[in-house]
Amino acid sequence: MSGDLTLNKILGAGLATGLVIMGVSIGAESIYHREAPEKPGYLIEVAEAEEAGGAATVEVLPDWGTVLATADLAAGEAAFKKCASCHNAANGGPNSTGPNLWGLVGRPTASHAGFEYSEAMKAHAGEAPNWTYDQLYGFLGAPAKWVKGTKMAFAGIKKPEERIALIAYL
Numbered sequence: 001m002s003g004d005l006t007l008n009k010i011l012g013a014g015l016a017t018g019l020v021i022m023g024v025s026i027g028a029e030s031i032y033h034r035e036a037p038e039k040p041g042y043l044i045e046v047a048e049a050e051e052a053g054g055a056a057t058v059e060v061l062p063d064w065g066t067v068l069a070t071a072d073l074a075a076g077e078a079a080f081k082k083c084a085s086c087h088n089a090a091n092g093g094p095n096s097t098g099p100n101l102w103g104l105v106g107r108p109t110a111s112h113a114g115f116e117y118s119e120a121m122k123a124h125a126g127e128a129p130n131w132t133y134d135q136l137y138g139f140l141g142a143p144a145k146w147v148k149g150t151k152m153a154f155a156g157i158k159k160p161e162e163r164i165a166l167i168a169y170l
């Protein structure tokens, strides 16, 4: 009699173990299945970024030699008010939400001491080592498209004249 009970316990334990293993493998499978579709989604995002970059480079760039000479610096200063909540532009001024922007034109991308740039901006420095006029023009028109994944939460300045004036001011 007691032998039967022991056998029952062994069988019971075996069954329980089997159920646990099945449960774990079903669980693992559902995690695996949930992860799988993320990859194609990510690939599509990359494709979009490339498209956006391609479209942006098609935009006609200003002839800087001409436009800077006649740029409206007062309008540029006024436009900088849109940036001032996150950026200080004084020589030796502090970083705040965004890095200090003094001496920005020609400055190496993602280089300001003491500022934690996003991975996106650091990667962008590999493609665009300096803030040239053209780079600033593209970035400030649509920051999140020009540097996909930037943590600069700013929609961009659509009007070319305003962007030019701002860049001249900077």
Ligand code: HEC
Binding pocket: 079, 080, 082, 083, 084, 085, 086, 087, 097, 098, 099, 101, 104, 108, 109, 110, 111, 112, 116, 117, 118, 119, 120, 121, 122, 131, 140, 149, 150, 151, 152, 153, 154, 157, 166
């Ligand atoms: C809401 C806050 C915010 C506003 C508004 C903002 N920025 Fe930024 N900016 C940031 C942050 C944050 C970064 C860092 C981005 C990163 O690391 O991805 C940044 C980065 C930059 C950079 C790159 C600097 C470098 O050292 O590589 C430039 C250039 C810049 N901003 C210019 C501007 C200008 C010009 C304006 C106004 C038209 C502006 N930003 C408005 C937050 C802001």
